[in-house]
Amino acid sequence: MITSQILAQHNLTKVEYQRILSILGRQPNLTELGIFSVMWSEHCSYKSSKTHLKRLPTQGAHVLQGPGENAGIIDIGDGYAVAFKIESHNHPSFVEPYQGAATGVGGILRDIFTMGARPIAAMNSLRFGPLDQPQNRRIMEGVVAGIAGYGNCFGVPTIGGETVFEECYSQNPLVNAFAVGLFKKDQIFYGQASGIGNSVIYVGSRTGRDGIHGATMASTGFDEESESKRPNVQVGDPFLEKLLLEACLEAMKTGAIVGIQDMGAAGLTCSTCEMGGRAATGIEIDLDKVPQREEGMSPYEVMLSESQERMLLVAEKGREEEIFRIFNKWQIDAVRIGKVTDDGILRVLNRGSLVAEIPNRALTDDAPVYKRPISLPARMTHNQKPCPSPFRLNWGDVLEGFLASPNLGSKEWIYRQYDHMVRTNTIQLPSADAAVVRVKNTNKALAMSLDGNGRYCKQDPRLGAQLSVAESCRNLVCSGARPLAATNCLNFGNPENPEVMWEVSQIIDGLANACDILETPITGGNVSFYNETLGEGIYPTPVIGMVGLIEPLSRMRGSWFVEEGNKIVLLGPMVWPRTEYSSALRLTWQSLSSLKERTGDLYTAWGNQLPCPPIDLDVEARVQKTCCQAMETGLIVSAHDCSDGGLAIAIAEMSFSHFGCTALGAEIFLPQDTELGEVLFGEYPSRILVTVQEKDLKALQKIAAVHAVEMTLLGTVISGFLVVRSGDVLVLEKSVVTLENTWINCLGGLFANPL
Secondary structure, three states: OOOHHHHHHOOOOHHHHHHHHHHHOOOOOHHHHHHHHHHOOHHHHOOOOHHHHOOOOOOOOOEEEOEOEOOEEEEEEOOEEEEEEEEEOHHHHHHOHHHHHHHHHHHHHHHHHOOOOEEEEEEEEEEEOOOOOHHHHHHHHHHHHHHHHHHHHHOOOEEEEEEEEOHHHOOOOEEEEEEEEEEEOOOOOOOOOOOOOOEEEEEEOOEOOOOOOHHHHOOOOEOOOHHHHHHHOOOOOHHHHHHHHHHHHHHHOOOOEEEEEEOOOOHHHHHHHHHHHHHOOEEEEEHHHOOEOOOOOOHHHHHHOOOOOEEEEEEOOOOHHHHHHHHHHOOOOEEEEEEEEOOOEEEEEEOOEEEEEEEHHHHOOOOOOOOOOOOOOHHHHOOOOOOOOOOOOOHHHHHHHHHOOOOOOOOHHHHOOOOOOHHHOEEEOOOOOOEEEEEOOOOEEEEEEEEOOHHHHHHOHHHHHHHHHHHHHHHHHHHOOEEEEEEEEEEOOOOOOHHHHHHHHHHHHHHHHHHHHOOOOEEEEEEEOOOEEOOEEOOOEEEEEEEEEEOOHHHOOOOOOOOOOOEEEEEOOOOOOOHHHHHHHHHHHHHHHOOOOOHHHHHHHHHHHOOOOOOOHHHHHHHHHHHHHHHHOOOEEEEEEOOOOHHHHHHHHHHOOEOOEOOOEEEEEEOOOOOHHHHHHOOOOOOEEEEEOHHHHHHHHHHHHHOOOOEEEEEEEEOOEEEEEEOOEEEEEEEHHHHHHHHHHHHHHHHHOOO
């Protein structure tokens, strides 16, 4: 008997249960109810977001596979293709940080090689609460160790990402995992159960009780009993996954495999019904044949387990032995557990009895889709009052204070735990604007970036989303790449809250607008809802993963000063003429003055009061095209995006030593009537700092003029010091070594001194 209590335990509403009764024409048994519950969860069905996601642009000149498969695919020329995807593992990482993050890495890697591609790089976007709280430090240490533990053992370089600290993530950390794979475009595989009578083959780790109802857990908020959800978190084995990768890629070469899918969220349930759904076929499986590592597992447990390192294959009938020999060689379990049928039904047998019989479409394409209510948040109706008088500050102290804050300081403590050189493809190491890996045996390289700004999206979701896309594109351009396509991970609070759904709608409109104008179609992604605890949700946080192409390799550029005497030029506007933005920035200096000695709080206090800056996407596109063209003609020596912390932070970061380059400084000249706070620290978009040889200034100016882009000569690369003057006034003078030590020791110093 299915009671209200049982429905609540499965996160199913009474209306949804009535729909199940209508589909089956009878009452479901517990196994069937469990199958419906995971497939109709937010995590698997996208039932609250699907109606909005349809507005995203998904087609483009380079797109081979858009949303709907395990990963998106783009064409990079000369017969090569790239698969890439981003996924969230937020809830598991809060409950059990190490395994939650580790299995997030494992899952995204399987999404890549299930398409037939070999993973060549991984990145991550992380968000935690302030590090003065012991729990946040514990979660961060566990997450970083989990990412390192899985990626390093598997043998994929973790080459970049972002880490942000805000109070709203204290009870809901975000762990978004991104991966890229490379293959020939005639070797793509899809998650489809094609061919009536073909064999359904289970390969990989044996099924256990870990991770049961993981997808359901990821589709609800947390409360005082969150610790009890530890059994819902999977346990990973990166060494087994490495063997699974090699076995799958070898088996794919036989031509015997007609479909393949990762057993990720919802495990065996998801892989069977989705493969059948895509091919409009049915699948019949026998659970007695499923390899199990625990005794007495019920059909419910086997179908809902999210044990890691497992794949489901569909192989041509009569060629099973070819598959078995390969997996046996790699010491991986491979068992025929069923067959493809012609009736569109997921049919599950156990000990000779039928334990589940459900139409595949009811679990996939015909799952519920909700148009949830939308309402404007009350906070959006309050206008900030401008403060008329700026506060006079020691700008050198402000700069050093910002560099000491966790959000702007070096993330070396994190990325030093990752192996970023394994497979020897990495040619742009962490801390650059974009990560870069070479495509061996070609003159190509891939550039990758991850960017998001929850604080701005909280203040203006549409504008914040546009800024995130623009920044991700800009980072690729600074590395010498042309952006090709994007993926996204959209992290929100409770979708049953109309104000949250307003944020969702606005952010998707912002993403669509920016991706259209910047010509970066979305090839897939992930939506993570219910990132809230005790009713308190996170900032709306879209994370944009972008892939670009560098060709030839000689166009790649770093984001640091290279040679004394080079000229420092700003492409794009020095400031944006918007009164509200300037006024709020002036208001911030008053709060900064009382926090001079508490350097870790400076950026947080400043950022929380700063409204979302404006962006003109047409200007953004023209600035990026100017930089791209100048890169292609060899004019630019180095380039760096101006974003978090503004111009002063960008100049400081370009000064620091990078990978054998000696620290160099800069002498900057600003106009005499400059509002120093706005120019030095305003986070205006559409700006790129570049260095060029003096002889190339006129050529760069011509390119900028063609694209109607503002270009400002700021100063010169010098040795040892960062000097800023406004007219005849010395604004700041700081030793680069001093600033770099402050920057580097930000996180390292915190973790060297435990609370």
